[in-house]
Amino acid sequence: MGRPRKYDEDFRQRALERLKTCQDISALALELGVNRSQLYRFRNEALGRAPVPRSESWLREKSDQRQRRRIAELERVVARQALELDFFKGALLRIEENRRKRGQNSGKPSTSKSGT
Template sequence: MAASAKNRQYPTAYKLKTIKRVEQGEAVLPVARELGISRKLLHDWIKAWKAHGPEGLNRKPGPKPGPRKLKPLQPEANKRSALARANARIAELERLVGRQQMDIDFFRKALRAMERPATQGKPASASSKSSKP
């Protein structure tokens, strides 16, 4: 039963009458439920009506015959994407350099901190060692 409802053909006058009800302010879902059709089908009818007029309501679903309209390749889009990739790589490298600089600064401070106590403690310990007989 669902298969027969799916393949059912509706007259153009019926579709137009249904579309006019929605255009006059009735909500799509209640109209679709009342008529026993899907909300999507009613939206498709409205879309076809707005795009092609009454002829659009009798079109068969699926791909249309004739050459397909493909979007031409835009070299500018490829350039933009290459530029975006380059900018992302630059940002990544800048973050890496920043992290490395922080590491270098940390180890410099640590090395200085280790060298200071060693130089301050040496003269005192050297004088105590030389006083022994």
């Protein structure tokens, strides 16, 4: 996860003014390019409320989410590699089969080996 962004006082004040009359906080957050929770933090700080620390369970949940996403990504990679492996195994079998057929059908080579 990246470093938390620092917002200047002017941005915070404009966000707080918009927040006062806002009907849809999620839409405002999207428009301003911040998380909805950040708008609530701005408001709580302006009202003099102590910031709410993130709980250990919240942090653990976020970590679990990241791990689940990573596992899903790795499972997709493994599945793709398994398909590629099956493809190349099949191609190799066909090549070997074609070589065997050519070896059985041809009696004497049309040219002699060099040096014999």
